[in-house]
Amino acid sequence: LPDSNYKEPTSPQKFMGKAIKRVEDPRFLTGTGHYTDDINLHGQLHAAMLRSPYAHAKIGAIDASAALAVKGVRAVLTGQDLADAGVGSIPTGWLLPDLKVPPHPAIAHGEVNYVGDIVAVVIADTRAIAEDAVALIDVDLQPLPAVSLGSQALADGAVEVHPEAPGNVAFQWQIGDKDATDAHFAQADRVVTLKLRNHRLVPNAIEPRASLAQYQAAGDEYTLWTTSQNPHIHRLLLAAFVLGIPENKLRVISPDVGGGFGSKIFQYPEEVIVLFAAKRLKRPVKWSARRSEAFVTDMQGRDHESEAELALMNDGRMMGLRVKTIANLGAYLTTFAPAVPTYLYGTLLNGVYKFPAIHAEVTGVFTNTVPVDAYRGAGRPEATYLLERIVSKAAAELGLDASEIRRRNFIQPDEFPYQTPVALVYDSGNYEPALDKALGMVNYTQLRQEQAEGRRTGQKYIGIGFSTYLEACGLAPSALVGQLGAQAGQWESAVVRVMPTGKVEVLTGSHSHGQGHETTFAQIVAEELQIPMEDVSIIHGDTGKMPFGWGTYGSRSAAVGGSALKMALGKVKAKATKIAAHLLEAAPEDVEQVDGSFRVKGVPEGGKSFFDVALMAHLAHNFPEGMEPGLEEQYMYDPKNFVYPFGTHIAVVEVDADTGKVKLRQYVAVDDCGPIINPMIAEGQVHGGIAQGYGQAVLEETVYDEDGNLLSGTFMEYAMPRAEDMVQIQVGHTVTPSPHNPLGVKGIGEAGTISSTAAVANAVVDALEAFGIHHLDMPYTPEKVWRAIQDARKSQ
Numbered sequence: 001l002p003d004s005n006y007k008e009p010t011s012p013q014k015f016m017g018k019a020i021k022r023v024e025d026p027r028f029l030t031g032t033g034h035y036t037d038d039i040n041l042h043g044q045l046h047a048a049m050l051r052s053p054y055a056h057a058k059i060g061a062i063d064a065s066a067a068l069a070v071k072g073v074r075a076v077l078t079g080q081d082l083a084d085a086g087v088g089s090i091p092t093g094w095l096l097p098d099l100k101v102p103p104h105p106a107i108a109h110g111e112v113n114y115v116g117d118i119v120a121v122v123i124a125d126t127r128a129i130a131e132d133a134v135a136l137i138d139v140d141l142q143p144l145p146a147v148s149l150g151s152q153a154l155a156d157g158a159v160e161v162h163p164e165a166p167g168n169v170a171f172q173w174q175i176g177d178k179d180a181t182d183a184h185f186a187q188a189d190r191v192v193t194l195k196l197r198n199h200r201l202v203p204n205a206i207e208p209r210a211s212l213a214q215y216q217a218a219g220d221e222y223t224l225w226t227t228s229q230n231p232h233i234h235r236l237l238l239a240a241f242v243l244g245i246p247e248n249k250l251r252v253i254s255p256d257v258g259g260g261f262g263s264k265i266f267q268y269p270e271e272v273i274v275l276f277a278a279k280r281l282k283r284p285v286k287w288s289a290r291r292s293e294a295f296v297t298d299m300q301g302r303d304h305e306s307e308a309e310l311a312l313m314n315d316g317r318m319m320g321l322r323v324k325t326i327a328n329l330g331a332y333l334t335t336f337a338p339a340v341p342t343y344l345y346g347t348l349l350n351g352v353y354k355f356p357a358i359h360a361e362v363t364g365v366f367t368n369t370v371p372v373d374a375y376r377g378a379g380r381p382e383a384t385y386l387l388e389r390i391v392s393k394a395a396a397e398l399g400l401d402a403s404e405i406r407r408r409n410f411i412q413p414d415e416f417p418y419q420t421p422v423a424l425v426y427d428s429g430n431y432e433p434a435l436d437k438a439l440g441m442v443n444y445t446q447l448r449q450e451q452a453e454g455r456r457t458g459q460k461y462i463g464i465g466f467s468t469y470l471e472a473c474g475l476a477p478s479a480l481v482g483q484l485g486a487q488a489g490q491w492e493s494a495v496v497r498v499m500p501t502g503k504v505e506v507l508t509g510s511h512s513h514g515q516g517h518e519t520t521f522a523q524i525v526a527e528e529l530q531i532p533m534e535d536v537s538i539i540h541g542d543t544g545k546m547p548f549g550w551g552t553y554g555s556r557s558a559a560v561g562g563s564a565l566k567m568a569l570g571k572v573k574a575k576a577t578k579i580a581a582h583l584l585e586a587a588p589e590d591v592e593q594v595d596g597s598f599r600v601k602g603v604p605e606g607g608k609s610f611f612d613v614a615l616m617a618h619l620a621h622n623f624p625e626g627m628e629p630g631l632e633e634q635y636m637y638d639p640k641n642f643v644y645p646f647g648t649h650i651a652v653v654e655v656d657a658d659t660g661k662v663k664l665r666q667y668v669a670v671d672d673c674g675p676i677i678n679p680m681i682a683e684g685q686v687h688g689g690i691a692q693g694y695g696q697a698v699l700e701e702t703v704y705d706e707d708g709n710l711l712s713g714t715f716m717e718y719a720m721p722r723a724e725d726m727v728q729i730q731v732g733h734t735v736t737p738s739p740h741n742p743l744g745v746k747g748i749g750e751a752g753t754i755s756s757t758a759a760v761a762n763a764v765v766d767a768l769e770a771f772g773i774h775h776l777d778m779p780y781t782p783e784k785v786w787r788a789i790q791d792a793r794k795s796q
């Protein structure tokens, strides 16, 4: 941890809080990870998709005879085949009042609605044969006018994407008190306005999506191996809504998954197709996306057009916030799509500030583009970007330091629990120490002097950008999300199974696809049971093994899955103590575990090891009267509230006024995710998130033309952040435990992404203030920045 100021806990903890190397890395680094595409079954066939080249078209006749004549082609499937078999529409898992839910067939039927929508599927002996045969299908696609931008889809006379959604409106949603907000605006000294676009992103996990289905006629049972962040949600949606089969007839396995960033939460058409084809052809069927397919089929992220107004007093006090957002949802509603621009966005607009009133309106809009759903941070980066941008703009207009305006408005530590005007009740927080620490780490006073000197001489344009972010994660109390429209519970499961040899197997509903749970969850077990980490196996990603669980998204695994594990371990430990007490002929309350051994308090000799207890639990030869044999416990943990991590990120950039190139010079991230289980993993999460957030601010952009064609469909046009774009990130921590979960932990998996886009954007605009530029939409490509500087110079 070269640049970290993390101090390991001074308590006698052996595993928690330690930067233990990731136990999963040897297999990933030596190529022995086991991903969906690595799995091959006897007699396996391959699916290849004929995808629409048009964003909107009517499907006429489909002539598959030439494709079917190719040796090795076993079938060509169309939307009609699925409809005839009664295969259901792909559902959404979140409902809002008056939500329009147009049908979403896995293979399009009647019309295609985005470039990439599936028109037909070839199933063949090899992938090459299937892909070649796709080109031989003759489809009469009659192009229709299309629309790709949210605001254009709302314009009078716009093309209608679905007849079920007149005017392309999927929903209109609002939060906060409009009248109270208007009243506070009327009292304010001034109003700062900002119109901004939060552009669309492609998730780009390293492993493209893949699915392999097997059908066993004997038991009428399916197995699906798929790249999923939450196999139980996949099983529930596929069984109950799409295939109409009992859930226990479908086993979903998500083995090693090479990153998801949210894009592998959802139920995708290809999963339905391979399951359907496997039953029809009585052979296993596999599909693996190519990178070019991923660009047009993985659910995309963000895509907001917003107008915001911030009411202020002249001393910088915030009086109210008004927001109007158009959220482009793409062509269909996917699993979490309605929740992302509403409950995961509107509720976060309060940030860390004391707002007397907020009112936000969001219009969800259908367009002829790839569907939009959760992408790392999901709604919260959009809220943070808007809020932190307008706060920095307000500071510039008021002539206040960007850190000072924030400090003056922070909710104070003695004000928790804090009810915001946008529904959430923050359980804890202490924002100033994080700001102060970050200011110290970045060497703020000296930096501002250097900035002023550079501007004065015209030699250097430095920008310093703040983001004092907050996020709500650890999704979260089932009762609350149920009231908000989720068709899902938000608890998590854990089973702790102690073997006769004292080895421990944990079955968790959380899913690790890069976050290192096999290490951090094993640290929790080793600490609690006082056993070596090598004796612990963490099993996840298989509905055939684990009890029901809701999976990994919304940075919920440590706070919810980890807490379920801690509670299950508590039950195991209580039973183990009772068994040990029986063996030691003592009362359970007189027995303690020291250095792994159970001993009578004050008697160091003659204890029972964890192995002795585990073995005796199974042999049960000499067992407490009435106690069940075995040592296995389960806990379903449903938290009382979300958790609210926060922090201060400061980005320092230098803008080359001659070329428009933005260079990241320094980045300080002070995060508070409560007590840290593994600082190396937590900091790795922060590093990755910051790279992604920087990517959005400076490099990445999903560009559609007016006809809905994706113009940035390869890495030649879609620039991802690379090592050379980054700097050595300086990471710091403050520790404010969550008061309501047994570990006190808060999520860290999305913090970097949520915070960094705003910090980098504020830094770039801060540098551009030297030219009289007060806002510029991302991404800050050299051309865009250069043009903005040229235009500003001309108009001066």
Ligand code: MCN
Binding pocket: 205, 258, 259, 260, 261, 262, 375, 376, 377, 513, 514, 515, 516, 517, 520, 521, 552, 553, 554, 555, 556, 557, 558, 559, 673, 674, 675, 676, 677, 678, 679, 681, 682, 685, 688, 745, 746, 747, 748, 749, 750
């Ligand atoms: N952790 C810790 N101490 C804490 C909090 C967390 O040591 N106080 C550890 C956890 O034990 C876990 C990791 O940090 O190993 C992340 O924990 P958490 O914040 O609970 O997030 P999740 O494990 O639920 O991961 C989800 C989150 C999300 S929502 C996205 S999107 C994302 C992310 O994690 N996608 C990722 N990080 C990713 N990292 C990789 N490599 N790949 C992805 O697809």
